[in-house]
Each structure stands twice: as structure tokens, then as C-alpha cells.
Amino acid sequence: MGELRVRSALVTGANRGIGLGFVRHLLALPNPPEWVFAGCRDPKGQRAQVSGHSPPHLASAEVTDPASIKAAAASVGERLKGSGLNLLINNAGIVRANKLDNETLKDMSEVYMTNTIAPLLLSQAFLPLLKKAAQGSPGSGLSCNKAAIVNISSNGGSIKEVYLWEGIQAACYRCSKAALNMLTRCQSMGYREHGILCIAFHPGWVKTDMGGDFEDKVREFLAKSVGGMLKVLSNLSDKDSGSFLDWEGKVMAW
Numbered sequence: 001m002g003e004l005r006v007r008s009a010l011v012t013g014a015n016r017g018i019g020l021g022f023v024r025h026l027l028a029l030p031n032p033p034e035w036v037f038a039g040c041r042d043p044k045g046q047r048a049q050v051s052g053h054s055p056p057h058l059a060s061a062e063v064t065d066p067a068s069i070k071a072a073a074a075s076v077g078e079r080l081k082g083s084g085l086n087l088l089i090n091n092a093g094i095v096r097a098n099k100l101d102n103e104t105l106k107d108m109s110e111v112y113m114t115n116t117i118a119p120l121l122l123s124q125a126f127l128p129l130l131k132k133a134a135q136g137s138p139g140s141g142l143s144c145n146k147a148a149i150v151n152i153s154s155n156g157g158s159i160k161e162v163y164l165w166e167g168i169q170a171a172c173y174r175c176s177k178a179a180l181n182m183l184t185r186c187q188s189m190g191y192r193e194h195g196i197l198c199i200a201f202h203p204g205w206v207k208t209d210m211g212g213d214f215e216d217k218v219r220e221f222l223a224k225s226v227g228g229m230l231k232v233l234s235n236l237s238d239k240d241s242g243s244f245l246d247w248e249g250k251v252m253a254w
């Protein structure tokens with residue numbers, strides 16, 4: 001079994017929920033990264049203080065603002081002092097629990113911007129740093145220890161299964177995550193030659209502000225989900241790039 005050993009990682013939406021879970025777990029690895037960048041839209045704000053328990057490096061990133069994304073990439077690049085970024089975790093996401101009948105242009109656009117376009121723009125902005133990490137790592141195959149883009153998707157985006165339609169329709173969210181899965185596939189095709197592995201994850205149904213905090217048997221606890229995803233990441237190779245997996249490594253239906 002492999003071990004996740006990266007020098008640097010950046011997680012978007014890292015001030016709470018699954019993103020904060022990633023930051024905490026990365027810092028607690030037996031060989032933690034030297035640089036864990038916790039991306040949040042307001043690093044000086046109260047909500048970002050949640051991640052101040054140990055020393056992640058805060059990175060200002062409003063993921064719907066291209067200028068903010070570019071500034072984040074420049075600032076991270078400066079702090080890495082010439083070395084690359086191994087892991088980009090596109091985690092920030094939103095949902096609007098609309099019914100099909102009251103879905104709106106505004107909600108469709110906002111959710112698509114945050115959940116689909118932002119991961120595209122972030123990956124483009126951080127590409128030079130990801131390439132640098134891949135070039136600076138030994139070995140010829142793809143691996144998260146070299147360079148990887150991790151897109152946090154959802155089973156809600158599965159066209160085949162359409163999970164939980166009776167409970168929550170949220171076409172805006174489903175479409176955004178189905179498109180994110182396609183984006184992951186495209187990135188895997190385009191970035192393979194640069195040595196960058198690309199993966200889409202369903203994190204499970206996790207108790208967060210988005211996932212809710214009900215006591216039932218379905219919702220996965222945060223630590224279990226994030227710990228599971230990091231374990232899966234440590235074992236990915238060429239054949240996995242472009243896949244849609246769950247937090248336990250099971251292949252999800254597109």
C-alpha cells in the first residue's frame with residue numbers, strides 16, 4: 001500500500017466542512033506536507049479562523065473571481081520559492097435545493113460557476129506549478145505524490161443513478177457535478193503528457209453544513225470520508241486518471 005507523501009497541497013473551500021477536514025488530515029499525516037495551503041475566500045474573516053488550530057498557510061481564493069484565482073496562484077508560487085505544487089484539491093462547492101419548477105437562471109449560473117468553471121480556472125492558474133512539481137518528481141508514471149488535480153464531485157452528478165431524486169432535485173447541482181466529471185476526464189486527457197493525474201471523487205454523504213447533521217446510518221462522518229479519500233489518493237496510478245471514484249475507491253457510475 002502506498003503512502004501519500006507530498007511537499008505541497010492546496011485545498012479550496014478549506015475554512016469548514018470537507019475542505020477543512022482535508023487540511024487537518026494532511027497536516028496529521030505521518031509525513032505531512034511542508035506546505036498545506038488552506039484556500040478560503042476571506043482569510044481574515046471569522047470563518048477562516050476555524051483552520052487556525054495548526055499552521056496551514058492561508059490563501060485568499062474566491063473561486064468565482066478569476067482575478068482572485070490568479071492572485072492566489074501567484075502568491076502560492078511565491079511562497080513555494082521555485083518548487084511546484086503537488087496536489088490541487090478543488091473542493092469549494094455550493095448547492096441550491098431547488099425543485100425543477102423553480103430552478104432559475106441565477107442559481108444555475110452561480111452553481112455552475114462555483115462547482116464547474118472554478119475548478120477549470122483554478123487548474124489552469126495552478127498548471128505551471130503542477131507541471132513544475134511533476135517535472136521535479138522522480139519516476140515516469142502518474143501519481144498523486146508527483147502532481148494531481150482532485151475534483152470533489154458528487155454522486156448527485158451521476159446520470160445513470162440520479163441518486164436521491166425524491167429527496168432533493170437540485171438540477172443546478174446535479175448538472176454542475178456531471179459537468180465537473182466531464183471536465184475531470186478532459187483534464188486527464190490534456191494533462192497526462194505533463195505528468196498530472198486527474199480524479200473526481202464522491203466524498204460520501206458527509207455531515208457538514210451542506211450535507212446536514214442528521215443522525216442516520218447513511219451519512220458518513222467527515223474523518224472517515226477524508227481519511228478514505230487520502231488513502232485512495234495514495235494508491236492511484238496511470239490507469240486511474242480520469243476516473244470517478246468514491247471515498248472508498250469504488251468506481252462510480254457516470
Ligand code: NDP
Pocket residue numbers: 012013014015016017018019040041042047061062063064091092093094114152153154155202203204205206207208209210211212
Ligand atoms: P460546505 O457547505 O460545508 O462547505 C463549502 C465550502 O466551500 C466552504 O468552505 C465555502 O466557503 C466554500 N465555498 C463556497 N463557495 C465558494 C467560493 N465562491 N469561493 C471560495 N470558497 C467557496 O460543503 P461540504 O464541505 O459538505 O462540501 C465540500 C465539497 O464536497 C463540495 O464540492 C460538495 O459539492 C461536495 N460534496 C459534499 C457532500 C456532503 O455530503 N457534504 C456530498 C457530495 C459532494 P464559505 O465558508 O466562505 O462559504
